Amino acid sequence: MGRQIVCPQCRQDGAVRVEAHSPRELIASLLWMVPFQCQRCDHRFLARRKSLRSASQVTERREYMRIPVRLSLSFSGGRVRGEGTVLDMSLGGCIIQSKAHVRIDDIFYLEIILAKDEPPVEAAAIVRSVSTRGIAFKFLRRAQEDKRLTAFIQARSRSASLDPLKVA
Numbered sequence: 737m738g739r740q741i742v743c744p745q746c747r748q749d750g751a752v753r754v755e756a757h758s759p760r761e762l763i764a765s766l767l768w769m770v771p772f773q774c775q776r777c778d779h780r781f782l783a784r785r786k787s788l789r790s791a792s793q794v795t796e797r798r799e800y801m802r803i804p805v806r807l808s809l810s811f812s813g814g815r816v817r818g819e820g821t822v823l824d825m826s827l828g829g830c831i832i833q834s835k836a837h838v839r840i841d842d843i844f845y846l847e848i849i850l851a852k853d854e855p856p857v858e859a860a861a862i863v864r865s866v867s868t869r870g871i872a873f874k875f876l877r878r879a880q881e882d883k884r885l886t887a888f889i890q891a892r893s894r895s896a897s898l899d900p901l902k903v904a
Contacts, residue, residue, distance in 0.1 A: 745781070750893060754773045769783065803893050804824050809848045811834075818834045820832040827885075861874060
């Protein structure tokens with residue numbers, strides 16, 4: 737996966753390279769600096785590019801790293817109710833498998849079961865895409881506002897970076 741980038745603000749690893757948005761970031765990219773965004777605290781910062789090879793690497797378009805999971809959930813919105821399995825999750829959203837028929841831009845109330853003995857995590861989300869892989873939801877309210885969900889994702893992302901086979 738390459739070197740781990742440490743966020744200068746929260747001092748945690750796992751920042752991902754993102755597209756340059758500001759003139760400052762565009763100019764910095766000419767000087768061997770590239771923009772990164774921390775997965776934990778959202779801080780954007782510039783870091784030195786190690787080699788020409790890293791310049792040609794694809795910039796991560798996702799705002800948050802996806803964590804493979806296998807969790808049960810139920811959802812409801814309008815006249816649609818459904819159940820499914822969360823396949824991957826990030827602080828920005830999740831992808832689920834479900835037999836329910838939904839449309840892009842439908843808004844749902846999700847209840848995700850993180851552990852059997854705990855109440856489900858509740859989140860409002862909008863359908864971003866529907867494909868053979870599943871239904872992609874984007875959380876409307878930042879998932880970081882839910883401390884249990886944030887802790888769950890961060891714990892999984894740390895274990896994934898230590899041992900990629902141990903994730904799901």
